Amino acid sequence: MGARYSYYLLVDSREGQLKESEITRTAPSTAPTRGNVRQGFVYERVPHITLKSIANNAEIDVIHEHYQALIEPLREQINETLGKAWQEWDIPREADIKWPESVARIHADWWKQRIARQQAIDASIAAKAEFEYLYDKPYEDRKKIRVAGPFTVESLSPHRVLGVDENDQLIDPSDPKVAEGQAEYNAARDFVQIILENLKTAGVQQAHKEDKIVFNSLVPWPGDLVCGEGAYEDNTGEKRAAIFIGPEFGTVSRPDLVSAAREAGDAGFDVLIACAFNYDAHSSEFEKLGRIPVLKARMNADLHMAEDLKNTGKGNLFVIFGEPDIDILHAENDQVCVKVNGVDVFHPNTGEVRSDGADGIACWFIDTDYNEESFFVRHAYFLGANDPYKALKTTLKTEVNEDVWATLNSDTSRPFARPKSGRIAVKVINHLGDEVMKVFKVL
Secondary structure, X not given: OOOOEEEEXXXXXXXXXXXXXXXXXXXXXXXXXXXXXXXXXXXXXXXXXXXXXXXXXXXXXXXXXXXXXXXXXXXXXXXXXXXXXXXXXXXXXXXXXXXXXXXXHHHHHHHHHHHHXXXXXXXXXXXXXXXXXXXXXXXXXXXXXXXXXXXXXXXXXXXXXXXXXXXXXXXXXXXXXXXXXXXXXXXXOOHHHHXXXXXXXXOXXXXXXXXXXXXXXXXXXXXXXXXXXXXXXXXXXXEEEEEEEOOOOOOEXXXXXXXXXXXXXXXXXXXXXXXXXXXXXXXXXXXXXXXXXXEEEEEOHHHHHHXXXXXXOOOOOEEEOOEEEEEEEEOHHHOEEEEEEEEEEEEOOOOEEEEEOHHHEEXXXXXXXXOOOOOOOOEEEEOOOOOHHHHHHHHHOOOXXXXXXHHHOOOEOOOEOOOOOOEEEEEEEEOOOOXXXXXEEOO
C-alpha cells in the first residue's frame, strides 16, 4: 500500500475508448463503460504495411484532396513570381538566395504543407494496416497513480507433484534407484526437521517480548499430525506442548487443527502449538478443544530458505498473533460499520486471554462481501504510529486531502451495505507484519 505503480488505460473506460479512437483514426466507441480490468488495456501496436492495405485505404484520397487545396495555390504563386512552370516534383528543396524574400516565405509554407500531407498519409496507412499488439507496452495514464491493485493471493494450494524422466514418462516411485535418490534428498532436506530446529532455537514470540515461549527441550514425536514434543515453563510449572507443523506450500484449515488438537489431547499434552505459513479464515475462530488450548503461530516466510539462513534465534520466525476484537455497529440506511477495539492475545504463562488496544495494529482491511474463497481489500484503514499521513504524501509525491485521510486513519470503518453473501472478513496486521483474519456473519 506504500508503493507507487503506473496506471494503464483500460479498454473498458472512456479514456481508453478515446485513445483507441486516436490510434485507429476512427470514431470513438459509444458503448457504456464499467472500468472492468478483465477487458484488458489499450496497447501499443506495430503495423504490418502491405501494398494491399495501401490500395484499399480510401482515406488517402481524402487527405490528398484536403492538402491539395492548400499547397496548389502556393505552387502557382511561386511559378508566377519566378516565371517557372514547376510541377510538385520540380520544386527544389532549398530556396535560392537570389529569390525575393516573399517567394522564400511562400516556398517555406509550401514545403511545410507538403511534409504535413505526407505525415498524415503515413499515419493513415499505419492506422488502417494490420497490426500486432505489444502486450508488454500498455499506454500509461499519467493523470492517475495506482497505489495497489485489486488482486490478493492468500496462499498456494498444496498439490501432488509427479516426477517424469527425459522422455516425459512418469517415474515409478517403487524403482530402487528412485527410492535411493529420494531417501538421500529427504535426508538432506527434511522440512519438518528444519522447522523443529529453528523452533527450538527461536522459540515462539507473541505481541509482547515478555510473553515469549522458550523451550527447555524440543524433540520429534511419532504422531500422525503432531510431529514434535516441547517443554517450557510457565507460572504453574512445566508444560508439555504438542507441535503441529503445516505444509511447506499450503494453508492449514480448521479441520487440520481440530484433528491435531484431538491427537494432542489423546497423548496427554497440555497445549497444542500449530506452526504454519498460512491459516484459512475459519481457523481464527478455533482456540481450544476441550482442555487443550490451541496457539496458532505464523511462520516467517524466511523459513522457506531455512537451509541458507543462520539459526541464531534472533528473528521473529514464529509469532502468535491473537484474534481481533471486532464490533459490528449499525449505521443509517440499514448499513453497518466495523470497529476494531484491539487484538485478544493468549498469555501462555497464565492461561489468560489479554486484550491489547488498537495501538498494536498497523493497518486493517475489510472485505465487505466475503465469498469464502478470496479476500478482496474493499476498505483499508491505517493506525500506524509514525505519522503515516506524512509518509503517504512523501510516497505519492502529491498532496493528500486531510479530511479524506482522516476516514482512513481510524479504528472505525465507513458505513457500507450489508453483504449479499451474508459474511464479511476483517484482516488485521500488526507492526511486525503478522496478520490474522476473522469472518463475521452479517445478516
